[in-house]
Amino acid sequence: MESPARGRADLPNSDVGVRVRAMMSELAEYAISVTREPSSIRLCGVTKRQPREAVLEAIAAGITDIGESYVQEAQAKFVGITDVSKHFIGHIQTNKAKAIVSAFDVIQSVDRPEAGDAIAKACSVLGRRVRTLVQVNISPNDRFGVSPQAAPKLADYLRRLDLEVDGIMAIGPNSDDRDTIRRSFEEAATLFSQIGGSTLSIGMSGDWREAVACGSTMIRIGTALFGARLPVLP
Ligand SMILES: *Cc1c(COP(=O)(O)O)cnc(C)c1O
Numbered sequence: 001m002e003s004p005a006r007g008r009a010d011l012p013n014s015d016v017g018v019r020v021r022a023m024m025s026e027l028a029e030y031a032i033s034v035t036r037e038p039s040s041i042r043l044c045g046v047t048k049r050q051p052r053e054a055v056l057e058a059i060a061a062g063i064t065d066i067g068e069s070y071v072q073e074a075q076a077k078f079v080g081i082t083d084v085s086k087h088f089i090g091h092i093q094t095n096k097a098k099a100i101v102s103a104f105d106v107i108q109s110v111d112r113p114e115a116g117d118a119i120a121k122a123c124s125v126l127g128r129r130v131r132t133l134v135q136v137n138i139s140p141n142d143r144f145g146v147s148p149q150a151a152p153k154l155a156d157y158l159r160r161l162d163l164e165v166d167g168i169m170a171i172g173p174n175s176d177d178r179d180t181i182r183r184s185f186e187e188a189a190t191l192f193s194q195i196g197g198s199t200l201s202i203g204m205s206g207d208w209r210e211a212v213a214c215g216s217t218m219i220r221i222g223t224a225l226f227g228a229r230l231p232v233l234p
Helices: 016-033 052-060 071-077 094-103 113-126 148-160 178-195 208-213
Strands: 042-046 065-068 085-088 106-110 131-136 164-170 199-201 218-221
Touching (some): 016 042, 052 065, 065 071, 071 094, 085 094, 094 113, 106 113, 131 148, 131 178, 131 199, 148 164, 148 178, 164 178, 178 208, 199 218
Parallel strands (some): 042 065, 065 085, 085 106, 106 131
């Protein structure tokens, strides 16, 4: 039904490929400046409320991981996209667990036992395995995420459900104070070392440098790659 974008100079944010390549070199340069190995940090393109054309362009430019917050949006947009890892980064509604497990490879936002129960059940019904991350709340104004104190217990619970827990995800505080941001990410890094796994998913467009300095292995970047999000999808 849909064909890849070709010669669509009229598309909004049509310089996605340029921005992806610029972001990749900026990330590599910054990683080296804080004595990190650039290849130890993955760049996840957050494609929520961006058109499918932008997603295809980002993948053509080398993006290997994409993230979405709404399962319905992802279902429509990801049709035929098979060669990248798909990350669910939105709030988990338990009645959507089957759809989430079907559409995504990694579920980054597991923040309570009931979400784990629903995902484990969906995996067993669908005969599918997914990787999960525990979403930790490191910011007073974040609505979701398990408290840092309860995070290790939630990770144990999920592992007893036979879910693969591959690390943690957190959203930085909504603050301009670089020290506040850094302290929150340090807390996330400490928890990551306790919980284990391969993925510390911290850092977005406005705070990825602090996250990389604190050990992030995956930054989740939306607006810096794709421009402003559309109010609704076209
Ligand atoms: C939207 C979103 C992002 C990307 O945010 P930007 O500031 O646009 O880079 C990353 N992580 C989560 C969980 C999000 O919801």
